Amino acid sequence: MNPVLRWFHQLGSPPYFDRFAARWAPWGYGLGLLVMGVGIYLALFSVPPDYQQGDSFRILYIHVPAAWMSLLVYVLMALYAAIALIWRIKLCEILAMACAPIGAAFTLITLATGSIWGKPMWGTWWDWDPRLTTQLILFFMYLGVIGLYHAIDDRRAAARVASLLAIVGVALVPVIRYSVVWWDNTLHQGQTVSVFGESKLHASMLPPLVWMVIGTKFWFAGSLLARARADNLYREAGKEWVRKLATGKQRSGSA
Amino acid sequence: MTRPGLLRTGAALALRDLRLLWRRRGDALQPALFAVLVVVLFSLALGGEAELLAQVAAAVLWVAVLLSGLLALDTLFRGDAEDGSLEQWMLAPVPLAWLVLVRTAMHWATTALPLLLAAPLLAELLQLPRVQLPTLLAALALGTPLLSLIGAVVAALTVGMRRSGILLALLALPLYVPVLVFGAGSVALATQGLDPMGGLLLLGAGLVVALVLAPVVAATAIRIALN
Amino acid sequence: MLDQPPPTPLLRARGLRFTRNDNPVFGPLDFAVEGGEALLVRGGNGSGKTTLLRVLAGLLRADAGEIEIDGLPTRPQLRSQAMAYLGHLPALKSDLAVLENLQFLCGLHGRRRGQAPEAALAMVGLAGFEDTPVRQLSAGQKKRLSLARIWLSPVPLWLLDEPYANLDLGGIELVNRLVQAHLRNGGAALVTTHGAYAAPPVRTRELVLGGQVEPVPAP
Numbered sequence: 271m272n273p274v275l276r277w278f279h280q281l282g283s284p285p286y287f288d289r290f291a292a293r294w295a296p297w298g299y300g301l302g303l304l305v306m307g308v309g310i311y312l313a314l315f316s317v318p319p320d321y322q323q324g325d326s327f328r329i330l331y332i333h334v335p336a337a338w339m340s341l342l343v344y345v346l347m348a349l350y351a352a353i354a355l356i357w358r359i360k361l362c363e364i365l366a367m368a369c370a371p372i373g374a375a376f377t378l379i380t381l382a383t384g385s386i387w388g389k390p391m392w393g394t395w396w397d398w399d400p401r402l403t404t405q406l407i408l409f410f411m412y413l414g415v416i417g418l419y420h421a422i423d424d425r426r427a428a429a430r431v432a433s434l435l436a437i438v439g440v441a442l443v444p445v446i447r448y449s450v451v452w453w454d455n456t457l458h459q460g461q462t463v464s465v466f467g468e469s470k471l472h473a474s475m476l477p478p479l480v481w482m483v484i485g486t487k488f489w490f491a492g493s494l495l496a497r498a499r500a501d502n503l504y505r506e507a508g509k510e511w512v513r514k515l516a517t518g519k520q521r522s523g524s525a
Numbered sequence: 526m527t528r529p530g531l532l533r534t535g536a537a538l539a540l541r542d543l544r545l546l547w548r549r550r551g552d553a554l555q556p557a558l559f560a561v562l563v564v565v566l567f568s569l570a571l572g573g574e575a576e577l578l579a580q581v582a583a584a585v586l587w588v589a590v591l592l593s594g595l596l597a598l599d600t601l602f603r604g605d606a607e608d609g610s611l612e613q614w615m616l617a618p619v620p621l622a623w624l625v626l627v628r629t630a631m632h633w634a635t636t637a638l639p640l641l642l643a644a645p646l647l648a649e650l651l652q653l654p655r656v657q658l659p660t661l662l663a664a665l666a667l668g669t670p671l672l673s674l675i676g677a678v679v680a681a682l683t684v685g686m687r688r689s690g691i692l693l694a695l696l697a698l699p700l701y702v703p704v705l706v707f708g709a710g711s712v713a714l715a716t717q718g719l720d721p722m723g724g725l726l727l728l729g730a731g732l733v734v735a736l737v738l739a740p741v742v743a744a745t746a747i748r749i750a751l752n
Numbered sequence: 753m754l755d756q757p758p759p760t761p762l763l764r765a766r767g768l769r770f771t772r773n774d775n776p777v778f779g780p781l782d783f784a785v786e787g788g789e790a791l792l793v794r795g796g797n798g799s800g801k802t803t804l805l806r807v808l809a810g811l812l813r814a815d816a817g818e819i820e821i822d823g824l825p826t827r828p829q830l831r832s833q834a835m836a837y838l839g840h841l842p843a844l845k846s847d848l849a850v851l852e853n854l855q856f857l858c859g860l861h862g863r864r865r866g867q868a869p870e871a872a873l874a875m876v877g878l879a880g881f882e883d884t885p886v887r888q889l890s891a892g893q894k895k896r897l898s899l900a901r902i903w904l905s906p907v908p909l910w911l912l913d914e915p916y917a918n919l920d921l922g923g924i925e926l927v928n929r930l931v932q933a934h935l936r937n938g939g940a941a942l943v944t945t946h947g948a949y950a951a952p953p954v955r956t957r958e959l960v961l962g963g964q965v966e967p968v969p970a971p
Contacts (some may be wrong), residue, residue: 355749407699414696421686422750426773430749431682435696438678438742442700445731449703456710456724509774528833528862528906537859541845541852548847609841615811616832617860752812 282361284502285511291499298492302485309481317475326390333383335482336376337401339490340408341443343373347415348440351433361498363429364505366436367419368497372490374412380405400454404447411439425505528618535619535627542631556593557639563589564647575652582651583661583712587705589647590640590665594672595694597636601629601680602747611684611747621744629677629740630670637669660715660725667728668708674732674739675700681746703731760823761786762909762940763808768817770800770807777803778961780817785940787908790931793944795961801944802840804961805911808942809837821909836861836905838912842898846887850878850897853886854904862906872900876926891918896926903930910934910941 280286313331320327350366353359384402385395396402415432422428506512529537546553567585571577578585605611605628614624644665648658679697686692711724761784769779778800785791793801806812808819810828818825821834844853854869863869873879876896886894895918902910915927931941 407702410695411699414692414699417692417695418682421683421692424773427685427749427752430752431685431746434742434746434749435682439699442703445703446699449706452724453706453710456714529859534860537856540859541848541856544852545845545847604845607841608845609839609843610845612811612837612839612841613843613857613860616809616835616837618833618862 282359284360284506284509287361287502288499288511288515291495291502295492295495295499298488298490298495300492302487302489302492304485305481305488306485309478309485312481313478317478323390326387329383329387331478331482333380333387334479335486336379336383337405338483339486340373340377340380340405343369343376343490344408344412344436344440344443347373348436351436354433355430355437360426361502363426363433364498364501365494366433367415367429368494368501370412370415370419370432370436371497372493374409374416376486377405377409377412381409398454400447400450403450403454407446407450408443411443415439531619531623534617535623538624538627539631542628542635546631546635553635553639556597556636557643559593559596560589560640560643560647561650563592564650568650579652579654582648582653583657583716584709585651586644586647586653586661587665587668587709587712590637590644590669591672591701591705593640594637594669594676595697597632598676598680598693598697600636601632601677602684606684606751611751615748615751621747622740625677625681625743625747626736626740629673629743632677633670633673637673641665641669654716657712657715660721661712663725664708664711664721664728667725667732668704671704671728671732671735672701674735675704677743678739678746681743682750684747685750704728707731759786761820762822763942764820764823765808766818766820768804768807768819769815770803770812771815772803779815781959783959785909785942787938787940788935790935790941790943790956792956792958793942793961794946794958795944797946799961801961802913805837805913805942805944806839809835809911811837834907835909835911836902836907838898838902838910838915840913842894844886844894844897847885849883849885850889851882853897854901857901858904863904864906867904869900869904872904873897875903875930876900877922892920892923895919896923899927899930903934908939910939912941912943914944914946916945 281290309331313328317328319325347366347369350362350369354362354366381402384399384405388397388399388402389395415436418435419428419432422431503512503515564585567581567589568578571581602611605614615621617624641662644662645658648661653661676697679693679700682696683693707724707727711721711728714724715721764784766782767779768781770777781804783791793804795801803812807814808831810830810832813828819831820826821831826834843857845856848856850873851869854873858869870879870882873882876899878893878896878900881889881893886897889897895915899915902912910931912927912931916924919927931943934941
């Protein structure tokens, strides 16, 4: 059998996945923090202030990667969900459900940073800007998946139902985005100042953005593996290998 | 005797639902009553001034329709799930999606249609300018079935749960946003003297797509949830 | 009897297995049910009798194994059309009358040729109750109504989960009579039961779950 395929098949075995996730999650977190650290340093110190917005534009370096992640994670969640439903693979159920809280967190960061960025420009903490409004709705969609997953007792049925919701959601996100933009043009009479403002992103302002985008991906990988590992252990609780893992750690005294 | 086909099973289900409605005909007015309550509350909170109300009339009406539809959603599948009827639907010789479609249509007819009929009255309470009324009614006629179909998917996802309550609303509302936007937006366009057809056509297109896809998705959800 | 090929069984299960949360519920099971025969499924509480019937009906998906109807392998959705399932929940609307419920269920599943709903009601002892709301029926009467529905169904295979529950002696006899008549018409039935007393007096085999899984011919 193709070694890659074999590895995928192995990964589906709960004990193997536990070891894999335990090994690589710290790398994800560590690399993520490192790369994001570099990105934030560059964002704060190496990029000159914007001629229009002064220093307040720097928050873009958190806002934009977070916004991209919030959408990417939703798509990834729906992808895992589809694989889980069509091929009935338990690992993909776990991965899909683990994506939801992470995506929700990124969405929350996007909303918070968008609001902070908007304050100097709009004068208020919130404006019904189409981008932020879509992010708000996306946040509720994440909460829906999380809520549905935790509302049903049978873990497998809960994961499958929440996966179906994720797939329905991902199909409707473009529709919702389009409708919010349409709404902004039709109903929203107020000043719609784009969060990016008038200035385009100059080439010299790009490097920190690149660092941040890569850094958030590493962080996401670490977080996903850690959450998936926890859910995996929870589902398999009571099995022999989990018991050995728990008592083995106790005996050796390590955390 | 040959196994019944789409028409026969659909008619049997529709007849059953009509009979059930007749036995509890008082219940049919509840969504409409709730919408009236919402309108009254809004009017009181806004001070009842004609000019202000007229500005927000279409929006308040849409929200009232949305909320009462949300409340009624719980009754879509709950009764049939609890007494084992859904199981028998799954065992019928016709696709479950067909039965879901018929059931949703009957549910719309018994909960949203009274609302539609009450809409002109509600519009009067909110001082909606008469010129907006035809667009509003057209938007509601297209939008409420769409809301029912989307609601059917959400209700199907939660059919296994005992008390869905606020979770149902949380799941449904993001999916309702496009309908609300295009529905209320069409009326706003009409108010500004612009052509509302764009919004109405989008609602219509959404309705056609939902008529085909929503029952299928809901049927899948029911099978998963009752597994 | 000499050189005739064995008749295709109405239902055959091969290697049927079902697990819940990775705990085995039953299996692997191999058995067949032929026309004119009843299969009694026995086992203690939690041995998976109800689950087995639901898997056969197509409501649940087995983790492994095949199910054949008339010799042809089937998918769950198609399979449900060959069987009538009487489960724990009777699928009766309490606001509707007895006859109205029956009419709906016949409209949904079809009706056996030459059988009128009113006659079926008389057969199960509910004559005169046609217009009674189901809400006013006792548990035993509701069971009889469900039996009338099963009697009217046009399919050859009956899956009866605890059909004797809630019934008095007359009711138990009724179930046996219905199963007998059904088998005489060439149909088959799978019946789960706890009780030692309630076995239909027809050609019956037993399937015991949660222990020995061999069909034992009844004496």
